[in-house]
Amino acid sequence: MPRLKLKKVIILLLTFCVGYFLMLYWTSFALNGGSKRSRLRSRSGVTREERDSSLLVVGEPEVYNTEYLKTLAKINTPDDQRKYDEASIVICFYNEALSVLLRTVHTVLERTPSHLLHEVILVDDSSEFSHLLNELPKYVEEKLPKVRLLRSPKRLGLIRARVFGAQNATGEVLIFLDSHCEVNRMWIEPLLTRIKADPKNVAVPIIDIVNADTFYYEPSSIVKGGFNWGMHFRWDSLPKTSFSDPKAQAEPIPSPTMAGGLFAMDRQYFHDLGEYDLGMDVWGGENLEISFRIWMCGGRLEIIPCSRVGHIFRKRRPYGSPGGDAFMKNSLRVAHVWMDGYKKYFFLNRPNAEFAEYGDISDRVALRQRLKCKSFKWYLDNIYPEQTLPSAPLDTGSLKSRQDPGKVSNVKTKRKGLLWYETTKSDFRLANVLCMDVDPNTGPYARLMHCNGAGTQNWAWTTSDGVQMLHNPSSGKCLITTGTEPGSQLQASSCVNHKLQHFELVSF
Ligand SMILES: [Mn+2]
Numbered sequence: 020m021p022r023l024k025l026k027k028v029i030i031l032l033l034t035f036c037v038g039y040f041l042m043l044y045w046t047s048f049a050l051n052g053g054s055k056r057s058r059l060r061s062r063s064g065v066t067r068e069e070r071d072s073s074l075l076v077v078g079e080p081e082v083y084n085t086e087y088l089k090t091l092a093k094i095n096t097p098d099d100q101r102k103y104d105e106a107s108i109v110i111c112f113y114n115e116a117l118s119v120l121l122r123t124v125h126t127v128l129e130r131t132p133s134h135l136l137h138e139v140i141l142v143d144d145s146s147e148f149s150h151l152l153n154e155l156p157k158y159v160e161e162k163l164p165k166v167r168l169l170r171s172p173k174r175l176g177l178i179r180a181r182v183f184g185a186q187n188a189t190g191e192v193l194i195f196l197d198s199h200c201e202v203n204r205m206w207i208e209p210l211l212t213r214i215k216a217d218p219k220n221v222a223v224p225i226i227d228i229v230n231a232d233t234f235y236y237e238p239s240s241i242v243k244g245g246f247n248w249g250m251h252f253r254w255d256s257l258p259k260t261s262f263s264d265p266k267a268q269a270e271p272i273p274s275p276t277m278a279g280g281l282f283a284m285d286r287q288y289f290h291d292l293g294e295y296d297l298g299m300d301v302w303g304g305e306n307l308e309i310s311f312r313i314w315m316c317g318g319r320l321e322i323i324p325c326s327r328v329g330h331i332f333r334k335r336r337p338y339g340s341p342g343g344d345a346f347m348k349n350s351l352r353v354a355h356v357w358m359d360g361y362k363k364y365f366f367l368n369r370p371n372a373e374f375a376e377y378g379d380i381s382d383r384v385a386l387r388q389r390l391k392c393k394s395f396k397w398y399l400d401n402i403y404p405e406q407t408l409p410s411a412p413l414d415t416g417s418l419k420s421r422q423d424p425g426k427v428s429n430v431k432t433k434r435k436g437l438l439w440y441e442t443t444k445s446d447f448r449l450a451n452v453l454c455m456d457v458d459p460n461t462g463p464y465a466r467l468m469h470c471n472g473a474g475t476q477n478w479a480w481t482t483s484d485g486v487q488m489l490h491n492p493s494s495g496k497c498l499i500t501t502g503t504e505p506g507s508q509l510q511a512s513s514c515v516n517h518k519l520q521h522f523e524l525v526s527f
Contacts, residue, residue: 105137107190112198137190176301218285224326244276271321275403279306304349351377
C-alpha cells in the first residue's frame with residue numbers, strides 16, 4: 020500500500036513539472052512573438068499601425084514622460100481640447116520619396132486629435148519626380164482628408180516655400196515639419212499647451228531619429244540648440260543637474276537656437292515677427308536667424324521634452340545650391356542684421372566672408388528697429404551665457420619668409436588662403452583651428468596638431484639684427500623653411516639666424 024502511494028505521488032509530481040515547463044516555454048514563445056510583431060510594425064510605418072492601434076505596444080522604446088502624460092490626461096478630454104487652438108501643419112518638399120512623405124502625413128493624421136488639426140498643407144516646391152506629379156495629387160484627393168496640396172509657381176527653395184505655405188494657412192497655430200518625419204503619439208498637445216500659455220512661446224519637439232537605412236524609430240537624448248562662430252548650428256548638452264528631478268524632465272527647456280526643421284509657432288506671431296528673411300536662398304542659416312529674432316525681439320524658444328517627432332537625417336540633400344553658396348550668403352545676412360559687433364568672430368572664422376555679396380538687408384534692419392529688438396550682447400549674456408568667444412588673436416595674416424629684406428615670399432600651406440592666428444596664449448593657429456607644434460624627439464618637422472597648450476606649441480618672436488625669428492622655447496629651436504618655392508616645408512632647427520629662419524606675419 021505505501022509503495023503504491025509513493026508511485027502515485029511521483030507520477031503526480033512529474034506531471035506537474037512537465038506541465039510547468041510547458042507553460043514557461045509557451046509564455047516565452049508568446050513574449051518573443053509579441054516583440055517581433057511590434058518591431059515589424061514600427062518598421063513598416065503607419066499602415067500596420069492603423070490596424071493595430073488598439074494593441075499594447077511591446078518592446079518599443081519608452082520615449083514618453085509619464086509625469087507629463089499625467090498632467091496631459093487632464094486636458095485630454097474632448098471638452099478640454101476644444102480650448103486649444105487648431106494647428107495648420109506646413110510640410111514643404113522637393114523631390115521627396117513618396118513613401119517617406121506619406122509616412123509623415125499619415126502619422127500626422129493618425130496621431131493628432133482631429134479637433135486640434137485644422138489642416139495639413141503640403142507645399143510641393145516644383146518637384147520633378149513623376150510620382151509626386153501624378154500619383155500624389157490623386158492620392159491626396161481620394162484618401163487624405165484635411166490635406167491641401169499646393170504647388171509653388173516656380174522653385175522657391177525651402178525658406179520661401181515655407182512662407183508660401185504659411186501665407187496659405189488658416190489655423191491658429193503653424194507647425195512646420197520636414198517631409199521625412201514620423202510624429203509620435205501625443206506629439207502635438209505639449210506644443211499647443213505652451214503656445215496657449217503664451218503666444219510668444221515658440222515650441223520645438225525633441226527630434227528623434229528615424230534610421231535612414233532601416234527606417235527604425237530610435238529615441239534621441241535631450242539636448243538644446245546652440246551655434247558656433249562658423250555660424251553652424253550645434254547641439255549642446257544640458258547640465259547633469261537638469262535630470263535629477265523626474266518632474267523637471269517634463270519641463271520646457273529654454274534653447275538659444277533651434278535646428279530649424281520642426282517647430283510650432285502662433286500663426287499671427289509668425290507674421291508679426293517677420294516670417295523669414297526672403298532675401299535668403301534655398302536653405303541654411305534661416306534657423307539661426309529666426310532663433311536670434313525670437314529671443315532678441317521679446318519671444319521665447321523652448322524645447323518640449325514631452326513632444327517627440329522622428330526625423331530622417333538624410334545622407335545627402337536632393338537639391339544643390341543653384342545660386343552659389345547659399346549658406347555663406349544667408350549666414351552673412353544673419354551676421355549683418357543681428358550680430359552687431361560680434362559678426363567679427365564669424366569673419367575671423369571665415370576670412371573670405373567679409374567681402375562676399377549678401378544682397379540688400381535694409382528691410383530686415385528696419386524690421387529689427389520696428390520690433391525694438393535687444394542687442395546681440397544681451398542675447399549672449401542672458402540666453403547663451405555658456406557660449407565662449409574665440410580667443411582673441413593678437414594678429415592674423417600670412418606667415419611669410421623674409422628671405423631678402425626687399426622681397427618677401429609666401430610660405431605655402433597646403434590649402435590656399437588660410438590665415439595664421441597668433442594668440443594671447445603664445446601659439447600659432449592655422450585657420451584658428453590647428454596649432455603649429457614641434458616634436459623635439461622626432462623632429463625636425465613642424466606639424467599641425469589640436470591645440471593643447473603644451474610647450475611644444477609655444478612660439479615667441481625673437482629679434483636679432485632687426486629681423487624676426489619664431490622661437491619655440493621648449494625645444495630651444497626656431498622655425499625654418501626648406502625654401503621659398505611652393506611645396507617648401509616648415510621645420511624646427513637650431514636658432515642660427517639663417518635667412519630661411521626670418522619670418523613675419525603679413526596682415527592684409
Ligand atoms: Mn530634415
